[in-house]
Amino acid sequence: MRLGRPLPRSFYDREVTVVARDLLGRVLVRRLRDGRRLAVRLVEVEAYAPDDPASHSYRGPTERNRTMFGPPGRLYVYFTYGMHHCLNVVTGPAGVGAAVLLRAGEPLEGLEAMAERRGTRDPRLLCSGPGRLAQAFGLTREHDGADLVRGPDVRLLEGEPVLDERVVATTRVGINHGTERPWRFLVAGDPFVSRGRPTGSRRS
DNA sequence: CGTTGGATTGGCT
DNA sequence: GCCAATCCAACGC
Numbered sequence: 001m002r003l004g005r006p007l008p009r010s011f012y013d014r015e016v017t018v019v020a021r022d023l024l025g026r027v028l029v030r031r032l033r034d035g036r037r038l039a040v041r042l043v044e045v046e047a048y049a050p051d052d053p054a055s056h057s058y059r060g061p062t063e064r065n066r067t068m069f070g071p072p073g074r075l076y077v078y079f080t081y082g083m084h085h086c087l088n089v090v091t092g093p094a095g096v097g098a099a100v101l102l103r104a105g106e107p108l109e110g111l112e113a114m115a116e117r118r119g120t121r122d123p124r125l126l127c128s129g130p131g132r133l134a135q136a137f138g139l140t141r142e143h144d145g146a147d148l149v150r151g152p153d154v155r156l157l158e159g160e161p162v163l164d165e166r167v168v169a170t171t172r173v174g175i176n177h178g179t180e181r182p183w184r185f186l187v188a189g190d191p192f193v194s195r196g197r198p199t200g201s202r203r204s
Numbered sequence: 205c206g207t208t209g210g211a212t213t214g215g216c217t
Numbered sequence: 218g219c220c221a222a223t224c225c226a227a228c229g230c
Contacts, residue, residue: 046211054211056226064226081212082223088211101211131212174211196212207229217219 001108003027003039004158009149012072012091016098019091020047021185023100024167027108027159028087030137031152038110038137040127041159043190044103046172047183048088050096054175057097067145068097075146075154077139084131085140089148089156103173103184104128106192107136129194162187 007026012019023045030038048055056065056078067076068090076088076099088099105127107114114126114136127133134140139154148156166189169182173196186193 048211056211059227062226078211079224080210082210082225084212086211103211129212172211176210205230208227210224210226213222215219215221 001039003029003108004160006149006155006157007073009073012089012148013093014091016049016091016100017047017183019089020045020100020183021167021169022161023089023102023156024185024187025160025162027157028102028105028137028154029109029157030139030154032110032113032138036110036113038113039108039157040105040133040136041108041192042102042105044105044184044186044193046101046103046185047098048101049098052181054172054181055097055099057099061097065097068099070094070145073147073149075139075143075148077134077141077144079141081131085134086130087134087137087139101130102133103130103196104186104192104194105133106190124191128192129196132194 026042028040050057057068061069071094072091074090076090087102090099092098107126115121118136126136146154168188170184172184
C-alpha cells in the first residue's frame with residue numbers, strides 16, 4: 001500500500017485549525033524495533049489554540065506541555081485520567097502553544113501488533129478514540145517531542161487528503177471550556193470515528 | 205502542602 | 218446511561 005512521503009515541515013507551520021482539517025486522511029506510521037510497521041489513516045482530530053481555555057497551553061508553558069511551545073511537526077504526548085496517553089501534533093511557529101489532538105483512525109497496517117496491545121482484535125476498537133490510538137501505537141511520555149518529519153520512530157505521511165464534502169466540523173469532546181468552538185474535524189460517516197459524539201451532533 | 209478534576213475508557217445497570 | 222479506575226498538574230491556603 002502506498003502511503004506517500006512524510007509531510008514537510010511547512011505543513012505544520014500554519015494556523016492550527018487549518019492543519020487539523022488537513023490532517024484528515026493522512027497516515028501516522030510507527031516502525032517497531034522488530035521491523036513491523038504500524039499505520040493508521042486519521043479520520044478524527046481536534047484543534048487546540050493558545051488563547052483557548054480548553055487547551056493545555058492556555059496558562060503558559062509547564063514541564064508537561066513544553067513540547068506544545070516548541071517547533072512544529074513534533075509529537076506532543078500527555079498522560080491523563082491516571083491511565084491514558086493522548087497523541088498531538090504540534091503546529092505553528094516555535095513559541096506558540098498550539099496542537100492537534102489525534103482522536104481516531106482506521107488501522108491500515110500492523111493490526112496484529114495493535115491487537116496485542118489493545119487486547120481486542122476488533123478493528124473498530126483498535127484506534128477509535130485518543131486513548132486507544134496511543135495504546136495501539138504503544139506511545140507514551142517517552143515519545144513526547146518525537147520529530148514527525150524526520151524522526152526514526154514515528155512519522156506522518158501524505159496519505160490521501162479528504163475532500164471538503166466529506167469533512168464535518170463539530171464541537172470538541174470531553175471539555176468544559178471553549179466548547180462553542182467547532183474545532184473537532186471528522187470524516188462524515190466513517191465507521192472508525194470515535195464514540196465521543198455522534199457524527200450528526202446537535203448538542204451545543 | 206492538600207484538594208480537585210481531567211482533551212478517557214471499559215464494564216456494569 | 219453511569220461510574221470507577223488511577224496519576225498528576227494546577228490551584229488554593
